[in-house]
Amino acid sequence: MICYRQKKINILFGSLLIVGTWWLPVHAQQNAPSPRQKAVTTEDPTIPIEELELMIKPLTKDELEGEAQGWMFLLKTKVKELSDAEIAVKRKNRELKQSQEAVDALEEAKDALEEAKDTKEKIETEASPSGSVEALDAAQEAQKALEKAQDSVEEAVKEEKKTEQDKTLQGAIDKAVEGTQQQKDKAKTSDEEVAKVQEQIGTISNKVVTDEQEHKKTELGLDKAQEKIEEAVEAKTEVKKQVLVNVTILRDERAALSERFEVVLEELETKGGDVELYQKYVNAISGIKVDVTDTQGTWITIVGWLQSKEGGQRWANNIGKCIGIIAGFSILSVILGTILEKSLGMFPNISVMLGQFLVTLTRQGLFVVGILVGITALEVSIGPLIAMIGAAGFVVAFAFQSTLGNLANGLMILLYKPFDVGDIIEVAGVRGKVEDVNLICTTIHTAQSKIIIVPNNSVWGNIIENETSSPVRAMFITVRVSYQNSITQGIQVLQDIANSHPLVLEDPGPWIDTGELAEYAVNIWFMVYTKREDYWTAYCDLNRIIKERFEQEGIVIPLPQQELYISEAMAKEDGPVAQRFKGMTLS
Numbered sequence: 001m002i003c004y005r006q007k008k009i010n011i012l013f014g015s016l017l018i019v020g021t022w023w024l025p026v027h028a029q030q031n032a033p034s035p036r037q038k039a040v041t042t043e044d045p046t047i048p049i050e051e052l053e054l055m056i057k058p059l060t061k062d063e064l065e066g067e068a069q070g071w072m073f074l075l076k077t078k079v080k081e082l083s084d085a086e087i088a089v090k091r092k093n094r095e096l097k098q099s100q101e102a103v104d105a106l107e108e109a110k111d112a113l114e115e116a117k118d119t120k121e122k123i124e125t126e127a128s129p130s131g132s133v134e135a136l137d138a139a140q141e142a143q144k145a146l147e148k149a150q151d152s153v154e155e156a157v158k159e160e161k162k163t164e165q166d167k168t169l170q171g172a173i174d175k176a177v178e179g180t181q182q183q184k185d186k187a188k189t190s191d192e193e194v195a196k197v198q199e200q201i202g203t204i205s206n207k208v209v210t211d212e213q214e215h216k217k218t219e220l221g222l223d224k225a226q227e228k229i230e231e232a233v234e235a236k237t238e239v240k241k242q243v244l245v246n247v248t249i250l251r252d253e254r255a256a257l258s259e260r261f262e263v264v265l266e267e268l269e270t271k272g273g274d275v276e277l278y279q280k281y282v283n284a285i286s287g288i289k290v291d292v293t294d295t296q297g298t299w300i301t302i303v304g305w306l307q308s309k310e311g312g313q314r315w316a317n318n319i320g321k322c323i324g325i326i327a328g329f330s331i332l333s334v335i336l337g338t339i340l341e342k343s344l345g346m347f348p349n350i351s352v353m354l355g356q357f358l359v360t361l362t363r364q365g366l367f368v369v370g371i372l373v374g375i376t377a378l379e380v381s382i383g384p385l386i387a388m389i390g391a392a393g394f395v396v397a398f399a400f401q402s403t404l405g406n407l408a409n410g411l412m413i414l415l416y417k418p419f420d421v422g423d424i425i426e427v428a429g430v431r432g433k434v435e436d437v438n439l440i441c442t443t444i445h446t447a448q449s450k451i452i453i454v455p456n457n458s459v460w461g462n463i464i465e466n467e468t469s470s471p472v473r474a475m476f477i478t479v480r481v482s483y484q485n486s487i488t489q490g491i492q493v494l495q496d497i498a499n500s501h502p503l504v505l506e507d508p509g510p511w512i513d514t515g516e517l518a519e520y521a522v523n524i525w526f527m528v529y530t531k532r533e534d535y536w537t538a539y540c541d542l543n544r545i546i547k548e549r550f551e552q553e554g555i556v557i558p559l560p561q562q563e564l565y566i567s568e569a570m571a572k573e574d575g576p577v578a579q580r581f582k583g584m585t586l587s
Contacts, residue, residue, distance in 0.1 A: 039070025041264070045257060052260055056267045064268040068278055071261040078257055079285050082250040085243055092240040099233045106229070258282050321377040329370020337363040352421045354414045357439070402457070403440065409460035410439035419466045426465040428458040472505065473535045475528050479546060480521035482556035487514055490524055493549050498528050501545070503538040505529040521558045 041047065041055050056067060261282060265275040337359050344355040414437070419425045423434050425444070432446035442459050444452045467473065481490040491512050498510035508529050515525035526546075530538045550557055 039067045041067050042070040042074055045074055045260070047260065049260060049263055052263055053267075056264055059267070061268065061271045061273050064264065064271060064273060067264050068261070068268055068273075068275070071257065071264055072278060072281070075254070075257045075261055075282075075285070078250065078254045082247065082254055085247045085250055088243050089240060089247065092236055092243065096233060096236055096240065099229055099236065102229050103233065254285070258286060318378050322374040325374040325377055326367075326370045329366050329373070333363040333366035333370070336366065354417065356421075357414050402455075406440045406456040409456035410437070410441075412460055413437060413442070413456060414439075418464045419469065423466055423468045425467065428454055428462045430454055431465075467535075468532050471532050472508075472529050473532050475530060475535065475539055475542070477526045477539075477542065477546070478515065479524045479526050480518070480557055481524055482521060482558040485555045487522055487524070489553065490522075490550075490555055493553055493555065494524065494526050494546070497542065497545055497549060498526075501528075501538065501542060503530050503534045503541070505531070520560055 041052055047055075056064060059067065261278070265278050265282075269275045340362055341355065341359045344350055344358065413419075419434055421434050421437060424432065425434060427442075427444075430444050430446065430452050432444040432450075432452065434442065435445045435451070436443040439456070441453050441455050444454060446452060479490070479494060481487060491514070494512045495510065498504050498512065504510060505528070510526075510528040512524065512526050515523040517523075528538075528542070547557070
């Protein structure tokens with residue numbers, strides 16, 4: 001029985017083991033991260049950007065990671081190729097420097113030999129006892145010059161061999177001079193000749209110039225050496241030029257790859273990928289470094305950049321687009337502003353201030369939009385600029401609280417239109433004609449020909465008296481009549497004046513009535529209506545006519561007067577009142 005149970009346990013355990021062995025790999029395979037997709041957009045590195053954007057649009061985040069790595073590999077390879085070419089240029093510069101030094105040393109050796117020859121001829125002519133010493137010194141100087149020339153030639157040959165032994169740099173040079181093999185062979189042949197001349201100089205440098213034949217042989221060797229090295233310099237210069245041209249081409253290719261790589265990175269970032277390291281790499285390898293000490297290289301680099309599709313031509317096209325866009329928006333702003341200005345004339349209820357504000361906002365707003373669109377044509381992202389403006393908004397708002405308050409109050413004045421340009425108002429203790437209103441302040445021209453600028457905070461925060469908001473103005477004059485005259489007569493004269501004056505309106509008609517019984521006169525209230533533009537003319541004219549008519553009708557306009565009553569005791573000659581008013585005439 002025990003054996004039977006043990007057998008069942010063994011069978012059950014074996015079954016579980018088989019199931020576990022099958023299930024675990026399947027489960028692990030299902031939960032394992034999917035291998036990164038192979039990049040498909042890198043098959044054509046020159047793919048148009050518009051097509052690339054459409055190709056990567058349906059890709060997932062993981063797939064875009066694979067695409068980013070693929071473009072990263074292409075860009076890294078191109079940057080390595082460009083770096084090798086730039087190193088080759090610097091190596092060629094060192095070769096040219098050594099070769100030029102060799103040419104200068106050979107020139108100095110020729111001069112030293114010539115000087116030794118002249119010294120020898122002079123000694124033979126003068127037969128001087130010390131001539132042998134001078135000849136020996138000259139010969140030694142020539143010997144040193146020859147040795148220096150030999151060392152310079154050896155250094156030039158070593159520098160050339162150093163470049164030839166570096167397979168990477170030689171590969172960059174070979175690629176640059178591809179198609180100009182004849183020039184490459186010429187440079188190589190020249191180097192071989194330099195090596196032969198080096199041996200010849202070594203033979204010559206071991207001799208002292210003793211006769212004319214030997215001198216001519218030495219000069220011939222130096223001339224040949226100099227000629228061959230100059231040929232080598234010319235050949236190396238041409239090779240360097242070809243390498244510089246290739247560097248410009250490689251920079252264009254790098255820029256094109258970087259642009260496409262950034263398109264992929266932008267899509268990857270949009271879908272949640274981390275592109276910080278990729279972006280740092282792109283920023284690090286971008287740009288052009290120019291060695292200003294190399295005049296030829298600087299010139300070729302500048303000219304090549306100006307002529308390249310990804311350099312000068314591209315930026316010239318972008319700048320042209322930018323200028324065209326800004327000019328187009330400027331013209332459009334003027335046209336739309338003019339149309340809006342004329343259209344606002346169809347709406348008489350819109351104030352002049354609001355109309356000017358809308359026209360100015362339209363023109364300047366379209367111009368600013370044109371500048372922003374023009375900046376995008378220069379391939380500059382305005383997103384960071386807008387973000388920076390938004391971040392600085394709080395600081396600006398805090399720093400310019402008063403100005404922003406004027407701005408808000410200026411908008412309220414424009415919208416609610418308590419007055420308009422040309423109106424006569426009184427606000428914040430200032431009375432005059434409104435010359436201009438903007439979002440910050442209001443300009444008022446006073447009767448004293450003063451220009452007063454009032455901040456909009458003070459305008460909107462105070463009581464505004466507008467004397468010209470209505471086409472009809474009421475004129476109120478208080479006319480004083482003596483108690484001794486008839487009130488009815490005074491009212492009748494005023495009524496006649498109002499009816500006969502040409503600037504006084506019939507509708508609404510004049511209103512004249514007894515106002516109050518004052519201390520020394522009866523005040524008659526005289527109110528008539530005139531047109532807004534006739535107000536001050538009628539006001540001055542009516543005051544003059546009232547004075548003249550009252551005099552004609554015998555109506556007195558009394559002056560302030562006071563009656564004094566003096567008691568009998570105080571009126572005595574020796575009383576205090578008499579003493580005070582002694583010598584004075586009372587009336």
